[in-house]
Amino acid sequence: MPAFLEVQNLVKSFGSNTVVKGVNFAFDKGEFISLLGPSGCGKTTILRMIAGFERPTSGAIRVDGDDITHLKPNQRKLGMVFQAYALFPNMTVGENIAFGLKIAGMPADQRRARVDEMLKLIGLPGFEKRYPYEMSGGQQQRVALARAIAPKPRLLLLDEPLSALDAKIRVSLREEIRAIQRDLGITTVFVTHDQEEAMSISDRIVVMNAGNIEQLGAAHDIYNRPATRFVATFVGQLNTLPAGLLPGATGERAIRPELISLAPRPETDLTLTGTIADLHFLGSVQRLRVDVGGTLLNIDTFNNQTKPLQRGDTVTLHLAQKDLLTLGA
Amino acid sequence: MKSQKFWAWLVFALGAAYFIIPLAATFEFSLRMRRGEYSFDAYASVFSDPQFAASFTYSVIVGLFTIVVGILVVVPAVYFVRLRMPWLRPFMEFVTLLPLVIPALVLVYGYIRLYGSSSLIPFTGSVFGTNILLTCAYVTLAMPYMYRAVDNGMRTIDIGTLTEAAQIMGANQLQIIGKIILPNILVAILSGAFLTFAIVIGEFTIASLLNRPAFGPYLVGIGTNRAYEPAALAIISFIITWGAMGMINVLGRFAPRTSARTD
Numbered sequence: 001m002p003a004f005l006e007v008q009n010l011v012k013s014f015g016s017n018t019v020v021k022g023v024n025f026a027f028d029k030g031e032f033i034s035l036l037g038p039s040g041c042g043k044t045t046i047l048r049m050i051a052g053f054e055r056p057t058s059g060a061i062r063v064d065g066d067d068i069t070h071l072k073p074n075q076r077k078l079g080m081v082f083q084a085y086a087l088f089p090n091m092t093v094g095e096n097i098a099f100g101l102k103i104a105g106m107p108a109d110q111r112r113a114r115v116d117e118m119l120k121l122i123g124l125p126g127f128e129k130r131y132p133y134e135m136s137g138g139q140q141q142r143v144a145l146a147r148a149i150a151p152k153p154r155l156l157l158l159d160e161p162l163s164a165l166d167a168k169i170r171v172s173l174r175e176e177i178r179a180i181q182r183d184l185g186i187t188t189v190f191v192t193h194d195q196e197e198a199m200s201i202s203d204r205i206v207v208m209n210a211g212n213i214e215q216l217g218a219a220h221d222i223y224n225r226p227a228t229r230f231v232a233t234f235v236g237q238l239n240t241l242p243a244g245l246l247p248g249a250t251g252e253r254a255i256r257p258e259l260i261s262l263a264p265r266p267e268t269d270l271t272l273t274g275t276i277a278d279l280h281f282l283g284s285v286q287r288l289r290v291d292v293g294g295t296l297l298n299i300d301t302f303n304n305q306t307k308p309l310q311r312g313d314t315v316t317l318h319l320a321q322k323d324l325l326t327l328g329a
Numbered sequence: 330m331k332s333q334k335f336w337a338w339l340v341f342a343l344g345a346a347y348f349i350i351p352l353a354a355t356f357e358f359s360l361r362m363r364r365g366e367y368s369f370d371a372y373a374s375v376f377s378d379p380q381f382a383a384s385f386t387y388s389v390i391v392g393l394f395t396i397v398v399g400i401l402v403v404v405p406a407v408y409f410v411r412l413r414m415p416w417l418r419p420f421m422e423f424v425t426l427l428p429l430v431i432p433a434l435v436l437v438y439g440y441i442r443l444y445g446s447s448s449l450i451p452f453t454g455s456v457f458g459t460n461i462l463l464t465c466a467y468v469t470l471a472m473p474y475m476y477r478a479v480d481n482g483m484r485t486i487d488i489g490t491l492t493e494a495a496q497i498m499g500a501n502q503l504q505i506i507g508k509i510i511l512p513n514i515l516v517a518i519l520s521g522a523f524l525t526f527a528i529v530i531g532e533f534t535i536a537s538l539l540n541r542p543a544f545g546p547y548l549v550g551i552g553t554n555r556a557y558e559p560a561a562l563a564i565i566s567f568i569i570t571w572g573a574m575g576m577i578n579v580l581g582r583f584a585p586r587t588s589a590r591t592d
């Protein structure tokens with residue numbers, strides 16, 4: 001099956017500053033893709049090139065076999081959701097959602113039916129007469145989503161759509177976006193700098209740094225088999241074990257906090273001894289900071305301890321050789 | 330605290346008196362046409378003068394054209410400069426201030442030289458051409474106000490993102506300006522329009538030098554020939570001007586409301 005969204009050798013320079021340095025990826029129809037990376041790494045620039053708001057310096061973008069690289073944004077049949085909602089303040093919710101349908105020349109009765117359908121989909125039935133300023137940020141962003149998908153675009157593009165929202169709504173809305181996306185089977189590109197957000201909703205993640213792709217894969221692969229030092233440290237928490245800390249290890253190794261335990265497990269074959277320097281009780285998880293010969297290691301353990309741990313306690317850490325990561329460049 | 334308030338009120342009262350006393354005196358004088366008692370005779374005399382209606386209508390029509398041309402010039406200019414050429418903004422600010430710095434007299438003499446009946450484009454050769462020239466001159470005079478009103482209106486909305494949101498849904502440039510930008514800055518445009526109107530209604534120099542039968546020259550003509558009518562006219566034009574200003578205030582309540590929320 002040919003790829004549905006294909007980006008080839010995409011380069012973008014602003015003057016002498018090259019911010020996207022030859023990016024390639026290909027995704028299937030219906031996939032939920034995240035572009036993940038620190039601020040300024042070029043995620044938005046890539047998304048804006050797909051949307052047509054920036055002209056690529058070189059490279060090609062294809063959607064469903066069509067080369068759209070040089071089309072104007074209004075010819076591409078895409079949908080986009082912006083960080084700042086960008087609802088039209090002079091229009092009601094219903095008029096906002098109907099905007100793209102009206103531009104496309106859909107008759108009024110069909111438009112009304114589609115608006116109703118969209119409002120049900122985003123869980124805001126009966127809101128069509130409201131104005132944006134009468135709604136909460138989360139509601140506005142849901143309307144922006146409905147507005148983007150109402151004309152049945154070929155791709156849905158989202159640029160940090162949750163960043164302007166409070167933490168609680170951020171989590172519930174991202175689940176809602178994912179559920180709607182799955183329902184409609186719409187191919188989606190989601191830009192975020194939040195690795196937890198990317199891992200929780202994506203089929204595949206493009207991890208970027210300084211204009212390059214560092215790794216492309218499912219959340220599970222990226223977390224457990226990071227391809228580069230950057231990915232290992234940017235995605236999730238990581239402990240670095242300097243050479244010499246582990247018996248027999250020649251170079252530096254790294255390990256995730258949840259793969260170190262206080263009790264032996266069937267697969268563990270290494271032990272370290274240290275003292276608890278700090279501990280945080282987070283409910284279901286307890287986060288310990290253990291001093292092993294001057295190196296501080298973060299350890300996440302489930303809350304199943306029979307006797308409470310104390311700062312200063314001496315503990316034995318159990319880990320498995322196979323869980324150790326060797327960080328490359 | 331008390332004495333501070335007292336001084337504030339005193340300053341306010343002095344400032345208000347500066348405006349109100351001459352106005353009240355003018356009003357009082359305008360009522361004294363009939364000997365021995367107050368009456369609105371001066372106003373009746375003004376309204377019954379066919380010249381009044383003719384010159385006022387003329388100025389209203391020129392004012393409406395000035396507003397339409399001003400909007401057609403200023404709105405797209407401000408929009409594209411803000412969107413595509415933001416580095417041009419200081420230059421725009423400067424250019425749109427020029428009409429406040431250059432006396433209207435200089436402007437109109439320049440026009441007569443450039444567009445006189447012996448020039449290549451003899452606008453002043455016909456009545457219609459002169460009317461066009463007058464309208465253009467008024468668009469220029471009103472430019473500082475119209476530009477600032479529209480620029481302020483566009484500052485309050487994120488025209489860049491709104492434009493992109495409309496574009497990705499298939500809208501073209503005309504649809505974006507007509508359906509998104511204009512409705513969102515309508516209040517700002519109207520306030521610019523009322524200011525323009527107030528300027529056009531009272532303007533004398535250009536209308537008189539181009540020899541057009543506008544309201545400004547009519548006012549001045551009456552002022553030199555009659556006793557009580559000028560006072561009545563002053564009050565009438567004051568009411569018109571302040572009516573226009575008042576409308577701006579009323580309209581401000583309908584400005585688009587920000588919806589930036591995080592909840």
Ligand SMILES: Nc1ncnc2c1ncn2[C@@H]1O[C@H](COP(=O)(O)OP(=O)(O)O)[C@@H](O)[C@H]1O
Pocket residue numbers: 014019037038039040041042043044045046
């Ligand atoms: N229009 C522009 N002109 C010049 N530089 C830009 C422009 N847009 C983005 N950049 C630069 O490109 C880099 C990448 O930006 P961006 O794609 O917005 O990053 P991200 O979305 O990953 O945070 C940044 O260094 C930014 O300053």
Ligand SMILES: [Mg+2]
Pocket residue numbers: 040043044045160
């Ligand atoms: Mg960005």
